[in-house]
Amino acid sequence: MIAKQTNQKAWFMVLPVFLVVAFSAVIPLMTVVNYSVQDTFGNNVFTWVGMDWFKDLIHSERFHAAFLKQLMFSGIILLIEVPLGIMIALAMPKKGWGVPVCLISMALPLLIPWNVVGTIWQIFGRVDIGLLGHSLASLGFDYNYTQDPIAAWITLIIMDVWHWTSLVVLLCYAGLCSIPEAYYQAAKIDGASRWSVFRYIQLPKMQRVLLIAILLRFMDSFMIYTEPFVITGGGPGNSTTFMSIDLVKLAIGQFDLGPAAAMSLVYFLVILLLCWVFYTVMSNIGEESSNGGK
């Protein structure tokens, strides 16, 4: 009996964490859950609709389209930012005056607020006054992000690459800097080629930071809202209406609180699921390279 009582006391230790999580995440999320299972026609009158909004959402073509666009956007920027980030990190100097210069210029884009980045590129790409848009137009390119979906996508992707590649660079650079000099010396003694040094020393040592970089970039790009909202507003047409933009249209534009709440929850679960998949897969690769063998 006494032993049991002592055990129960441990719950008080987790109570503070429990409360913090409850107030910061669970309770706010519950209000959304509340909306997702009811319908309202104003005057604070709610009716129970069960899982209807979720059923509608799963079969909605609009949701499918937004989801696919979102996946494609995250996929493309990861494919560009990760290799590019690694390449820049490898090219950065390891000592001397070049280090602070490179680090500061790499960190600068990260310090700019999202809506400012959006505004910069919105103006930069304009055909009438923007440096990029106007130059391209006068060189004879048919570039106009307000009319051409491809141009809009390219603008958003270049903007994201400009804004966030630095994050991958800085993380990879930190990983590279932690490799002791003896590894490079041993590789020279062993007659390893530049590619072998990368493949067998640098890449394995960067693996952990690379996992963090990919996870952060995936989550962030999958939730991107401000920049496309400022630059294209989801257009032309619906070509850049990603999930977050669609969600805001649904919730605030159309004031469909029920469907919007259902979509929020699905969006949240999708991100949670994909992050978990990413993390598991990437750490398994790590485990395999350390534990595996015949």
Next chain:
Amino acid sequence: MAKVTLKDIAHSYTGYSENPDDYALKSLDLTWRDGGAYALLGPSGCGKTTLLNIISGLLIPTKGQVLFNDQDVTRLPTEHRNIAQIFQFPVIYDTMTVFENLAFPLKNRGRTKTEIEPRVIEIARMLGLETNLYTKAQHLTADAKQKISLGRGLIRQSVNAILFDEPLTVIDPQLKWELRSQLKYLHKQFGFTMIYVTHDQTEALTFADEVIVMYEGEIVQVGTPEALFERPEHTFVGYFIGSPGMNIAPCNIQGDKAIIDGHEIALTRDYHAIPAGAKIEMGIRPEYLRLNPPGGAGLPVSIKKVDDIGRYKIVRVGLNTREFNVVVPELSGMTGDKASLAFDIEHTNIYVNDHLFSGEQQ
């Protein structure tokens, strides 16, 4: 395999300088004969590793030339020097198996599978790695990882020289002894030119045919282990080699007599050629001092401390303000703290400004 010659090598990490204090290595000339086993011995920061890196090409010396068999390789990059080097801490390729790690230096030089496999298995057996040849190297113990590093150094048969940079630092004492004898055996069998850097005298003396003692960027003595023990050419070699080190005591010399604190000791050689005003010291190993009962032959001393370390005792005695260590098998026939200290004159060396001074035969 090759003869390695260093001609007037000097290195400063801050670039060329007129000030000799900027140099981590101060002008040295040295020849390592083909197939020799050498040890570079000295305290941390004396330039041992710098010298090693110059031989392997990881560093380009500020001055001087490195020759392999009379071919100038001073500016030849490491990968073209055909040299092996093993570092203080294990360097392994994490994602590779033990086999792949060992095969890596051969694979990079375009050897075929049929050449690589028997060689890897041979080396692995020699180092006791054959049981986990196909496991990933990453989660092995530090000992095993360092064995892999050693293996990668030993795998190529035609290297000009194998350089060891304190390779047994992370290894347990028992295994250390085993690996060291393994290396000696390999040296006998294949006749590699081996250069072994260490700050551990036992390691240096058991491994090498010839030991190079370095101190503050300079070579202070090159010699066999016996020569380093019997006739240290520099007071530093005196205290650095031996346990405890040589007793060094300031003294005066008058012809063929040494005077320590007013006590005269007759010497076998004549030292009247010592320049006036020089710093004169007498050096004698604790093994060559004897303690007699008080009133016996020798100088009157008081016993300060006795350390019993098993097979013999180290006695610390005081002669007025000077102190000496004496190694004795047994303190017999002595009571109280008084004794007489007798010198073995044959093994007493005289140092002038820290360098050995050979007097004239009488």
